[in-house]
Amino acid sequence: MNDVLLEARALSVDYVSERGPWVPACADVDLTVHAGEIVGIAGESASGKSTLLTALTRLQRPPAVTSGGSVTYRPRGGDPVDLVSMSERQLSRLRWTEMSVVMQSAMACLNPVTTILAQFRDVLKRHRPGMSKSDRVRRTGELLEMVGIPADRMYSYPHQLSGGMRQRTLIALALACDPQLIVMDEPTTAVDVVMQRQILNQILELQGKLGFAVLFVTHDLSLLIELADRIAIMYAGRIVETGSARQIYDAPRHPYTKGLRDAYPPLSEPVRHLPGISGTPPDLRNLPIGCAFAPRCAHRFDRCESERPELVVRGDGAAACHLVEVER
Amino acid sequence: MTVADQNPPSVRTGSPVLEARGVSCAFGQRTAVDDVSLALYPGTITALVGESGSGKTTLARLFALFYRPSAGEILLDGKPVSARGRKVDYYGQVQMIFQDPFSSLNSLKRIRHVLSRALAVHGKASGRRETDAKVVEFLERVSLTPGSQYLDKYPDELSGGQRQRISIARSLSVEPRVLLADEPTSMLDASIRVGILNLLRKQRDEEGLAVLYITHDIASARYLADEICVMKDGRIVERAPTEQLITDPQHPYTQQLLAAAPDPSRTAWASNPEGEVR
Numbered sequence: 001m002n003d004v005l006l007e008a009r010a011l012s013v014d015y016v017s018e019r020g021p022w023v024p025a026c027a028d029v030d031l032t033v034h035a036g037e038i039v040g041i042a043g044e045s046a047s048g049k050s051t052l053l054t055a056l057t058r059l060q061r062p063p064a065v066t067s068g069g070s071v072t073y074r075p076r077g078g079d080p081v082d083l084v085s086m087s088e089r090q091l092s093r094l095r096w097t098e099m100s101v102v103m104q105s106a107m108a109c110l111n112p113v114t115t116i117l118a119q120f121r122d123v124l125k126r127h128r129p130g131m132s133k134s135d136r137v138r139r140t141g142e143l144l145e146m147v148g149i150p151a152d153r154m155y156s157y158p159h160q161l162s163g164g165m166r167q168r169t170l171i172a173l174a175l176a177c178d179p180q181l182i183v184m185d186e187p188t189t190a191v192d193v194v195m196q197r198q199i200l201n202q203i204l205e206l207q208g209k210l211g212f213a214v215l216f217v218t219h220d221l222s223l224l225i226e227l228a229d230r231i232a233i234m235y236a237g238r239i240v241e242t243g244s245a246r247q248i249y250d251a252p253r254h255p256y257t258k259g260l261r262d263a264y265p266p267l268s269e270p271v272r273h274l275p276g277i278s279g280t281p282p283d284l285r286n287l288p289i290g291c292a293f294a295p296r297c298a299h300r301f302d303r304c305e306s307e308r309p310e311l312v313v314r315g316d317g318a319a320a321c322h323l324v325e326v327e328r
Numbered sequence: 329m330t331v332a333d334q335n336p337p338s339v340r341t342g343s344p345v346l347e348a349r350g351v352s353c354a355f356g357q358r359t360a361v362d363d364v365s366l367a368l369y370p371g372t373i374t375a376l377v378g379e380s381g382s383g384k385t386t387l388a389r390l391f392a393l394f395y396r397p398s399a400g401e402i403l404l405d406g407k408p409v410s411a412r413g414r415k416v417d418y419y420g421q422v423q424m425i426f427q428d429p430f431s432s433l434n435s436l437k438r439i440r441h442v443l444s445r446a447l448a449v450h451g452k453a454s455g456r457r458e459t460d461a462k463v464v465e466f467l468e469r470v471s472l473t474p475g476s477q478y479l480d481k482y483p484d485e486l487s488g489g490q491r492q493r494i495s496i497a498r499s500l501s502v503e504p505r506v507l508l509a510d511e512p513t514s515m516l517d518a519s520i521r522v523g524i525l526n527l528l529r530k531q532r533d534e535e536g537l538a539v540l541y542i543t544h545d546i547a548s549a550r551y552l553a554d555e556i557c558v559m560k561d562g563r564i565v566e567r568a569p570t571e572q573l574i575t576d577p578q579h580p581y582t583q584q585l586l587a588a589a590p591d592p593s594r595t596a597w598a599s600n601p602e603g604e605v606r
Contacts, residue, residue: 044517192379197588225592265551276522
């Protein structure tokens with residue numbers, strides 16, 4: 001296994017409020033990303049996956065506040081740093097050159113009133129100060145071509161590009177300063193399935209060529225299983241299972257993971273009745289004392305309602321379920 | 329003549345309840361639906377699969393009489409639907425479920441009101457006691473049990489999946505023969521989605537409803553539908569009984585859709601059962 005690039009330990013994020021209790025959107029999250037690895041985080045609405053992502057990248061805004069834990073990042077040829085305690089100034093040296101972000105809505109991320117070239121220029125000027133003007137133009141063309149967009153589209157404005165092109169432009173922009181880690185938040189949710197497939201193939205191809213690591217957040221577990229090396233499943237603000245993509249698909253340990261896997265009708269295997277998961281996710285302001293999934297779980301027993309299961313490591317995966325402990 | 333006009337699939341029984349015959353609809357210069365014929369049969373789920381801009385929602389809205397077709401006609405029980413006819417009679421037969429359960433329910437009204445209003449408009453119940461009993465009955469039919477617990481709730485107090493169940497219950501309470509479901513699960517979480525699909529299937533099986541299931545997710549169409557129509561650029565480019573369309577797609581666009589859809593069982597290790605899980 002490659003070196004550890006990013007390591008979150010016991011990371012907790014609360015949404016603070018003047019009235020009423022704080023809402024624990026992320027609790028005790030441990031997550032490791034190795035160099036050159038694709039790690040997926042899957043979870044449903046309000047599972048805390050986007051909160052986790054903005055906390056890891058220090059892009060969160062109040063009322064979200066990191067209330068505990070650490071995020072260790074190892075820059076190229078440097079000593080590990082803690083992202084949680086870094087100043088904005090120190091952080092800005094890591095942004096784009098060490099880690100970059102691709103968000104869901106390209107139209108909301110790109111500036112509508114300047115050309116694509118101008119937006120690449122902003123990034124390159126700031127983080128590649130030695131670069132000449134003509135080199136910046138050349139680099140922009142090269143990056144666009146890398147994601148399958150003709151270089152002359154750099155003179156276009158965002159609205160002149162299709163939705164798929166805009167999303168790929170964001171990926172090219174994220175690659176501009178050769179980062180070690182690209183964090184992607186549902187980068188293909190807003191595009192059609194054919195374009196989604198093209199974008200995912202492109203990410204895989206570029207990742208193979210350039211060797212960056214990807215932290216990919218999505219609600220779509222079926223997509224993640226095809227894409228990721230390792231997957232973490234989130235439920236009610238906690239990671240409830242981690243494992244290789246294959247493990248999550250073939251032998252999920254947590255009943256929620258299993259339910260989620262079976263929530264996607266297959267395309268090539270025979271159709272069978274899928275039960276779905278009954279009930280609804282819990283209210284984060286009012287979590288049960290025991291396992292947050294217990295009220296929806298078909299396998300629950302007394303202990304599940306009184307004691308929250310810890311994440312137990314088994315092989316190269318881990319699961320937070322009393323059943324797994326019983327097995328052992 | 330397009331592929332879609334030939335060879336009616338064998339899954340159909342009886343005569344169609346609702347039918348579009350050669351309908352077109354344009355918005356300014358842009359033709360959203362172009363000469364489409366599609367019939368819905370009792371006890372049959374027809375899926376309409378396509379991407380954004382393919383015209384599938386426009387077609388559903390033509391069926392729902394939200395737009396007037398620029399050519400062609402909509403027929404209910406073989407009779408053309410007159411633009412001057414009473415809409416309420418039509419909606420007693422044909423009901424629509426919308427994509428967004430957050431905007432399709434009035435957030436200022438309790439669930440009791442949302443459902444009893446539909447019952448009153450269509451003359452299905454009168455008097456508070458009878459109405460409440462019916463409301464509870466339909467809430468329980470969509471697995472919101474015990475139904476009485478939901479009567480005094482506001483939509484805001486419910487989850488997305490529960491709201492979509494309410495909007496399905498509202499449609500069912502009219503006792504229609506056709507349900508037009510426009511992406512009824514796309515805004516819901518995966519763990520909730522299958523439950524809604526199973527609920528639609530139950531209405532087909534138990535009430536013999538004709539269902540038009542509109543989706544961009546071809547895997548869910550396969551799970552639910554008896555036949556699948558693939559729509560592209562305002563036209564139906566392929567139509568076949570579900571398994572035939574999935575296993576032997578004819579149109580290049582259908583093939584492209586199938587190849588692009590996420591399918592974990594196609595990954596290298598999934599198709600190699602000998603490999604051991606670490």
